[in-house]
Amino acid sequence: MNQISAETKTEAMKVAKATQKPGQTKEQTKLIAQGIEKGIAEYKKQQKSKSRQKDKHRKQQLKSKQKQELDKQEVQSDTPTTVTSSKTSLPWILLALSWIAFAVYLSMV
Template sequence: MAKKQKVSGQVVTEALQVAKATQRPGQTKEQTRLIAQGIQKGIEEYKKRHKEKARELDKQKRKLQQAQQPNNANNSDAPEIVTIYKQSRLSWGLLWLSWIGFALYAAVYNPF
C-alpha cells in the first residue's frame, strides 16, 4: 500500500503562480495545469531531499554528542586547562621601530 502524501496549499498555489508566470501565448489551461503539477512535484521532491539531509545531519550530530559525553563524565575530576593568551612583544617592537624610522626619515629629508 502506497501512502499518498498530502500536498500543502502553499505548494499548490506557488506552483500555479510559477506556471502562470511562465505561460506562453496560446497555451491552454490544461497545459498550464500540467506544468503546475510538474513544478509541484519538483518542489515536493526538493523538500523531501532537504528533510532527508537534515535527518542525516541530525543523526551525525547526535552520534558526535553521544561520543563526547562519556569522555566528559570520566574527566570531570580532572582540572580544566585554561589558556591565557599573552600579547606578543614583537608587534609592539615593530610598531616602535616603524615610528622611529618615520621620524628619522622626516628629519633627514624634510629639515625644519
C-alpha cells in the same frame, strides 16, 4: 502518497502562470503546475532527509563528546585519590621535623 499542501499548489500555479507561453491552454498550464508541485515536494523531501541526517550526526557527535568527558572525569577522579594520600603525609613529616628542630634548639641552649 504524500498530500501536497495548498500553499505549494498556489506557489506552483503562480510559477506556471509566470512562465506561460502565448497560445498555451489552461490544461497545459495545469500540467506544468503539477510538475512543479512534484518538484517542490521532492525538494522538500530531500531537505527533510538531509536535516534528519545532520541531526543524527550531530547527536552522535554529542554522545561521543559526552562519553569522552565522562571518561576524563573517571580518570581524574581516580588520580586525586593517590595524590591526596601523598599530600596527607607531608604535614606529618613537617610537624616531626619542626619538633626535632625544636628539641635540637633546646639542647643547644
